[in-house]
Amino acid sequence: MQKFALLIAFMFVFYPLVHGQDTKSDAEQSKRSTVLNFEVIKTQVLMPYCGSCHIEMDESEYSMETYESLLEGGESEEPGIIPGDLENSPVWTRIDEGDMPPDNLPAPPEDKLELLKRWIEAGAPK
Numbered sequence: 001m002q003k004f005a006l007l008i009a010f011m012f013v014f015y016p017l018v019h020g021q022d023t024k025s026d027a028e029q030s031k032r033s034t035v036l037n038f039e040v041i042k043t044q045v046l047m048p049y050c051g052s053c054h055i056e057m058d059e060s061e062y063s064m065e066t067y068e069s070l071l072e073g074g075e076s077e078e079p080g081i082i083p084g085d086l087e088n089s090p091v092w093t094r095i096d097e098g099d100m101p102p103d104n105l106p107a108p109p110e111d112k113l114e115l116l117k118r119w120i121e122a123g124a125p126k
């Protein structure tokens, strides 16, 4: 009888665990299959965290307004993004090094960074 009670207890403990994991992997899967393109990156990552200076252009020469201008870069005359090459893409390394956004403005959170990273690694599809 004790064993039976233990079994019931186990079922209650494990069901949510297993079930919880299922929903997590579902969420993970739908996250992975999100279509990544310039429009998604622009609206979800660039506009909210870089847009005040790099889209409206009141602060920097570097415009992220269009796909072409984002890849082209700014004053440095180096490309802003090298598709497929995360470590040599200033848009990524400047955030990673804590250099952008400046003035203690909020940086993109982990999930937005993950989107940006995957997009650049995937060859920055338009």
Ligand code: HEC
Pocket (backbone or CB within 6 Å): 046, 049, 050, 051, 052, 053, 054, 059, 060, 061, 062, 073, 074, 075, 076, 077, 078, 079, 080, 090, 091, 092, 094, 095, 100, 101, 102, 103, 105, 107, 108
């Ligand atoms: C408060 C304004 C501001 C915000 C917000 C901002 N930047 Fe900048 N950014 C600048 C200025 C000004 C420059 C030009 C001076 C310099 O290179 O440091 C610059 C330069 C850059 C450059 C170098 C461009 C080049 O070729 O010279 C990159 C890359 C960059 N920013 C990326 C970003 C990213 C990515 C974000 C968002 C996460 C961001 N910045 C947010 C002001 C801003």
